[in-house]
Amino acid sequence: MKEALAFVWSYTKKHGLAYGMAIFLTIVVAGIAMINPYATGMIVGEVIQNGHREKLALYLAMIVGAALAIAIIRYIYLYLYEDVSQKVVNEIRGGLYRKFQKMDFRFFDQNRVGDLMSRLTGDTDAIRIFLSAVVYQLVYYLFIFCFALVMMFTINVKFTLILLILTPFIVFFGFRQAWNSRRAFHDVRDEYSALNSMVTENVSGNRVVKAFAKEWYEIQKFDVRNEAYRDANLRQAGIAAKYIPILDTLAVSMSLIMLFAGGLMCFNGSMGIQDLVMINGYLWMVNNPLRMIGWLLNDVMRFVASYDKLRQVIYAQPAIENLEGPVNFEIKGAVEFRNVSFRYDKEMILKNVSFKAKPGDTVAIIGATGAGKTTLVNLITRFYDTARGMVLVDRVNVRNIDKAHLRKHIAVAMQDVFLFSDTIEGNIAYGKPNAPMEEVEEAARIAGAKEFIEKFPDGYDTIIGERGVGLSGGQRQRLALARALMVQPSILILDDTTSALDMETEFEVFSNLRKKEQTQTTFIIAHRISSVKDADLILVMDKGEVVEQGTHQELLEMKGQYYDIFCQQMGAVQDGREAV
Numbered sequence: 175m176k177e178a179l180a181f182v183w184s185y186t187k188k189h190g191l192a193y194g195m196a197i198f199l200t201i202v203v204a205g206i207a208m209i210n211p212y213a214t215g216m217i218v219g220e221v222i223q224n225g226h227r228e229k230l231a232l233y234l235a236m237i238v239g240a241a242l243a244i245a246i247i248r249y250i251y252l253y254l255y256e257d258v259s260q261k262v263v264n265e266i267r268g269g270l271y272r273k274f275q276k277m278d279f280r281f282f283d284q285n286r287v288g289d290l291m292s293r294l295t296g297d298t299d300a301i302r303i304f305l306s307a308v309v310y311q312l313v314y315y316l317f318i319f320c321f322a323l324v325m326m327f328t329i330n331v332k333f334t335l336i337l338l339i340l341t342p343f344i345v346f347f348g349f350r351q352a353w354n355s356r357r358a359f360h361d362v363r364d365e366y367s368a369l370n371s372m373v374t375e376n377v378s379g380n381r382v383v384k385a386f387a388k389e390w391y392e393i394q395k396f397d398v399r400n401e402a403y404r405d406a407n408l409r410q411a412g413i414a415a416k417y418i419p420i421l422d423t424l425a426v427s428m429s430l431i432m433l434f435a436g437g438l439m440c441f442n443g444s445m446g447i448q449d450l451v452m453i454n455g456y457l458w459m460v461n462n463p464l465r466m467i468g469w470l471l472n473d474v475m476r477f478v479a480s481y482d483k484l485r486q487v488i489y490a491q492p493a494i495e496n497l498e499g500p501v502n503f504e505i506k507g508a509v510e511f512r513n514v515s516f517r518y519d520k521e522m523i524l525k526n527v528s529f530k531a532k533p534g535d536t537v538a539i540i541g542a543t544g545a546g547k548t549t550l551v552n553l554i555t556r557f558y559d560t561a562r563g564m565v566l567v568d569r570v571n572v573r574n575i576d577k578a579h580l581r582k583h584i585a586v587a588m589q590d591v592f593l594f595s596d597t598i599e600g601n602i603a604y605g606k607p608n609a610p611m612e613e614v615e616e617a618a619r620i621a622g623a624k625e626f627i628e629k630f631p632d633g634y635d636t637i638i639g640e641r642g643v644g645l646s647g648g649q650r651q652r653l654a655l656a657r658a659l660m661v662q663p664s665i666l667i668l669d670d671t672t673s674a675l676d677m678e679t680e681f682e683v684f685s686n687l688r689k690k691e692q693t694q695t696t697f698i699i700a701h702r703i704s705s706v707k708d709a710d711l712i713l714v715m716d717k718g719e720v721v722e723q724g725t726h727q728e729l730l731e732m733k734g735q736y737y738d739i740f741c742q743q744m745g746a747v748q749d750g751r752e753a754v
């Protein structure tokens with residue numbers, strides 16, 4: 175709780191003056207609210223009982239004036255609360271988004287998209303509600319309670335003490351309600367997050383759902399989550415509902431005590447009717463905040479539950495960080511793996527991998543699925559750090575190179591192509607937004623994308639969907655390749671980038687790449703011998719190890735795994751199944 179408040183204050187203090195003013199005005203309104211019961215009592219006592227009719231206008235004016243003042247001041251402070259809370263939440267949301275950008279692959283491996291979305295939206299909004307509505311109500315009810323109590327004691331101490339007999343019970347049940355709701359609020363928050371994740375996944379994967387005709391299965395899965403969310407809400411509401419009748423009964427009992435004890439005191443002359451009317455008005459002001467304690471504490475709990483979720487992101491630290499004094503230098507593209515081992519979890523995925531590539535070399539990686547090819551190239555960009563051994567770029571350990579600088583010089587066309595909802599030009603020029611059109615066209619040409627782009631009525635201005643909707647797998651791969659080529663990297667990584675292309679187009683793309691002035695070191699992950707045979711170095715991977723390495727000719731002479739793959743694929747050609 176303390177931590178949550180300190181966090182919110184660290185953002186709110188910048189707007190301390192406006193927020194302080196809002197709180198001050200709330201207290202002023204609580205003070206002005208004392209006028210009404212007082213003036214009503216005076217009308218009963220002075221005007222009606224004592225017959226001072228001339229004072230009626232004054233008391234009525236007090237009531238109307240107070241109502242007007244409250245309306246105006248309330249408008250001002252509500253605006254201030256809203257203004258400050260919106261600004262604060264805007265900054266928190268911005269900070270969170272920046273944090274997402276800072277986090278590394280491992281963080282996104284471990285967190286679901288929908289869950290992160292709920293943090294950025296629902297949880298930040300809970301903070302806004304706390305700052306605007308909850309704090310306001312806490313201040314308002316606290317002061318109205320204190321002021322009304324002072325007024326009651328000023329009017330009649332004995333009678334006030336009698337009325338307050340039930341107060342400890344109200345406070346007790348209010349706190350109990352809040353305490354019992356604690357777990358329920360966390361459950362509501364977790365179920366909301368799970369529901370969000372499910373919907374996000376379903377929308378992203380809607381094509382798979384349809385392809386497998388699993389709509390009904392998805393609906394059932396959703397219903398289960400939806401019901402769990404409903405039940406969590408109902409559980410929480412149920413806890414509140416259990417205490418409402420108790421608190422209401424106590425409040426009604428207080429009124430009964432007031433009528434009974436007040437009536438007796440009026441009869442025996444120890445208190446005037448005017449005082450009874452005033453105390454009746456103030457009693458409500460004391461009563462109401464007490465009955466609200468449970469609800470207000472619930473709102474505070476909701477805020478703390480949301481903060482607990484936010485802090486997991488706010489204070490998360492990326493595992494991949496720059497070391498002290500990272501080096502920046504003109505990266506030429508020499509890459510060396512020296513006894514590299516790597517694990518995601520417990521199991522070693524890469525085992526003792528070593529190889530060397532000179533600037534301008536083409537290194538091809540071939541091997542069964544799951545052999546660790548993508549994992550290997552992910553270490554060059556330092557998406558992950560090695561468990562043992564080191565990855566060197568231009569003879570410098572990548573851990574010592576400035577992370578952003580290193581990645582600026584490496585371009586990756588990833589296996590899982592992601593395109594932004596933007597124009598084709600915007601997607602290709604993502605890494606170099608102000609590049610001239612000729613460069614975009616040239617990158618598209620080398621990637622074998624020029625022809626199909628120009629066939630679209632809007633050409634390079636064609637808007638494509640979030641996941642490249644409206645494009646074939648091969649077209650998306652070629653756009654991803656063009657995007658990688660645009661930045662003219664020192665190291666180019668093509669992770670299965672041509673797998674969706676037909677043989678002819680793949681051949682054209684590779685020959686374009688070869689014709690291009692070869693300055694960059696290129697890593698090609700591929701399954702076809704035709705894609706790797708011209709490489710300067712071929713790495714054959716099996717179960718996380720580089721089992722063979724050399725040129726096409728050298729590897730054939732070894733008559734090992736590469737030779738077997740070659741024979742299998744040659745066999746396929748001879749059978750007319752595929753060409754090499």
Ligand SMILES: Nc1ncnc2c1ncn2[C@@H]1O[C@H](COP(=O)(O)OP(=O)(O)OP(=O)(O)O)[C@@H](O)[C@H]1O
Pocket residue numbers: 283518519523541542543544545546547548549550589
């Ligand atoms: N983010 C991750 N977290 C945990 N394990 C992972 C992760 N990514 C990959 N793996 C595991 O690491 C192993 C190697 O995966 P990798 O993607 O490097 O293989 P690959 O050779 O590129 O396969 P493919 O040819 O199918 O793309 C696999 O067993 C995979 O399950």
